[in-house]
Amino acid sequence: MKFASLNPKDNSITVAIVGCGGFIGSHLLQAVLERTCWRVFAVDLESYRIQQHLSNPRLEFLCADLADPLVVERIAKFPVVVNLAAICVPSRYMSEAAAVIRSNYDHPARLADACAKSGSWLIHFSTSEIYGKTLADSGLLDEDSADITLGGVGASRWSYATAKLLAERYMAGLSNLDWTVVRPFNFVGPFMDFMPGVDGEGIPRVLANFSSALVRGEPIKLVNGGVAKRTFTSVHDAVDFIFCLFANPEAACGQAFNVGNPDNEISIAELARLMTEIFAEVKGISVAEIPVTQMVDGVEYYGVGYEDSLRRMPSVQKAERLVGFRALTPLRDVLRESLTWFAEHYGIVAE
Ligand code: UGA
Numbered sequence: 001m002k003f004a005s006l007n008p009k010d011n012s013i014t015v016a017i018v019g020c021g022g023f024i025g026s027h028l029l030q031a032v033l034e035r036t037c038w039r040v041f042a043v044d045l046e047s048y049r050i051q052q053h054l055s056n057p058r059l060e061f062l063c064a065d066l067a068d069p070l071v072v073e074r075i076a077k078f079p080v081v082v083n084l085a086a087i088c089v090p091s092r093y094m095s096e097a098a099a100v101i102r103s104n105y106d107h108p109a110r111l112a113d114a115c116a117k118s119g120s121w122l123i124h125f126s127t128s129e130i131y132g133k134t135l136a137d138s139g140l141l142d143e144d145s146a147d148i149t150l151g152g153v154g155a156s157r158w159s160y161a162t163a164k165l166l167a168e169r170y171m172a173g174l175s176n177l178d179w180t181v182v183r184p185f186n187f188v189g190p191f192m193d194f195m196p197g198v199d200g201e202g203i204p205r206v207l208a209n210f211s212s213a214l215v216r217g218e219p220i221k222l223v224n225g226g227v228a229k230r231t232f233t234s235v236h237d238a239v240d241f242i243f244c245l246f247a248n249p250e251a252a253c254g255q256a257f258n259v260g261n262p263d264n265e266i267s268i269a270e271l272a273r274l275m276t277e278i279f280a281e282v283k284g285i286s287v288a289e290i291p292v293t294q295m296v297d298g299v300e301y302y303g304v305g306y307e308d309s310l311r312r313m314p315s316v317q318k319a320e321r322l323v324g325f326r327a328l329t330p331l332r333d334v335l336r337e338s339l340t341w342f343a344e345h346y347g348i349v350a351e
Contacts, residue, residue, distance in 0.1 A: 001121065001178050001253040006080065006246040008036040016041040016075045016120075018066065018111070019084030023192045024125070024184075024235060026050050028082065031239045033058060041078055043071065044085070048199070049191050066107035076114035082123045082242065083111055086164075089193065090157065091203035094305040097159035104163035109170050116177035121253065123245060126168050128185040128260065128312050129161040136227070140315040143183070143256045156305030168256060180245060180252045185260025185314045188334055189235035190341035198346060203302070207232070207335075210272060211342035214279040219291040224298045226269030229311045233261045234329035234337075244323040251322040260314035261327035264334075269293075278332070279339050 006013060015032060019025045021044030029050055032040055042050070042061045053059050064071045066085060075081055087096065087103040108124060115122040131141045132150040148165070150158040171179040186205075193208035194200025195215070203209055213220045241259045245252045266274070272293050280287045298306045319325040 001250050002079075002119065003121070003249040005249060006038075008038070011037040011039075013080070014039040014041055014078050016043065016078040016081045017084065018043045018075060018081065019086065019125075020044050020061070021046045021048070021050050022084055023049070023189075024187060024238060025084045026191055027189065027235050027239050028084070028242060029053060029059070031243070035243065041075070043075060066111055067102075069110065072110050072114050075111065076118040076120050079120055080123070080246075081111070081115055081120045082125075083108060084125045086125065088127065088160065089202065089205060090160070090306075091302050093158075093160045094156040094303040097156045100159045101163040104160055105167050105170075108167040112167075112171045112174055112177055112179065115179075116174045119178070121178040121180070121249060122171065123180045123182065123242070124167070124171060126164045126181045126183050126256070127161065128183050128258065128314065129309065130165040130168065130183065131312060132158065132161055132309065133307060134309045134311050136229075136310040138311050138313070140313055141258065142315045143258055143318055151307050154305060155307050157302075157307045172254075178253050180254075181256035182241070183256060183258050183314075184233070184238065185258060185312060186230045186232045187235045187238045187259075188232045189338055190345075192235075192338065195346045206230075206268060206271070207338060208342075210275050211339055212346070214275065214290065214339070215342055215346050217291065219294040220272045220276070221294050221296045221301065222269055222272055223296055223301055224308065225295060226267060226272060227310065228308050229265055229267045229313075230271075231260045231262055231265045231313060232271075232331055232334065233259065233264065233327050234334040237261065237327035237329050241319065241323075241325045241327070244319070244325040248323040255318070255322060257319045257323075258314035258316055259319060259325075259327070260312075260316060261329070261331075262313055262316060264331040265313060266331060274332070275335055275339065278335050279343070282336065282340050282343055
């Protein structure tokens with residue numbers, strides 16, 4: 001690793017952010033422009049979330065993706081590369097498994113090869129889903145010692161996790177690559193995913209889908225009784241974590257990190273109740289005016305091959321010990337922020 005730390009005041013640094021126009025990327029870009037003097041080389045196929053920055057002289061935006069080998073070579077010329085690009089919506093893992101594997105294994109592996117050759121530090125976003133089919137009574141998931149069970153080839157839900165896990169192993173296996181792997185535990189916040197039929201098609205992840213239903217006055221759909229649990233993490237905490245990496249490259253290099261908030265564990269059924277309550281507060285209406293939640297079967301809703309993780313509880317000791325990070329935003333705060341944003345951003349469309 002060639003950096004002791006990345007000085008925020010050093011205006012000779014350029015960070016490449018792949019997937020910069022997405023949910024996490026747009027928040028990261030904003031923070032880099034606000035907190036540092038660095039330049040950003042941003043790559044994405046979409047840019048509507050970062051429109052306000054496109055004229056910033058410190059930003060170069062390239063509308064492209066990692067399918068193009070010339071783009072990969074160009075990205076790897078920069079000393080620090082953050083890769084957030086991925087198909088990462090569960091509703092697509094069954095019907096588009098081949099594309100999911102290309103996006104989550106082939107493209108990152110090609111980028112890893114290029115970074116190994118150029119000497120760039122690759123910060124690669126993997127997923128909490130690599131822990132697989134965790135059960136309701138599964139305990140803390142430790143980055144380096146958890147056992148991993150994925151479903152069989154017919155259980156295509158695991159196409160994404162399989163590809164992400166292989167990409168991690170590939171990066172760790174490249175002896176001359178400076179790599180860091182980040183495993184997000186359900187990051188949520190403004191700009192997450194899309195509203196179906198407005199700026200995307202299909203089923204977004206749970207926070208965006210529940211928010212869309214609430215804004216439209218439609219029933220929230222609870223998959224398999226909503227018994228699965230998740231630990232939701234504010235995207236602002238996630239961005240702070242990336243800055244902890246930037247400040248500690250040597251400690252972060254060659255490591256995989258869980259990034260999650262164990263204090264925010266909740267079942268999906270409880271999440272539906274809490275989001276309904278907060279949405280009613282935000283809109284100044286009574287909970288009784290919001291349609292009653294509907295139960296749906298997972299396979300009918302998402303398609304054949306859908307399975308679920310029942311509990312995903314991160315061990316967060318390693319991030320604290322090696323780079324001094326702990327997620328702090330309480331669930332209620334992040335849900336209120338997200339729901340207020342969804343209501344304002346999509347409210348007019350829904351009316
Ligand atoms: C997600 C994605 O696979 C990954 O992109 C990502 O790394 C990770 O988890 C994350 O967001 O950090 P998952 O948590 O299963 O997987 O994604 P969601 O679609 O948000 O589903 C969460 C839970 O809510 C599941 O039990 C799902 O069945 C349920 N759900 C989802 C509903 O009950 N109703 C809905 O409308 C949507």
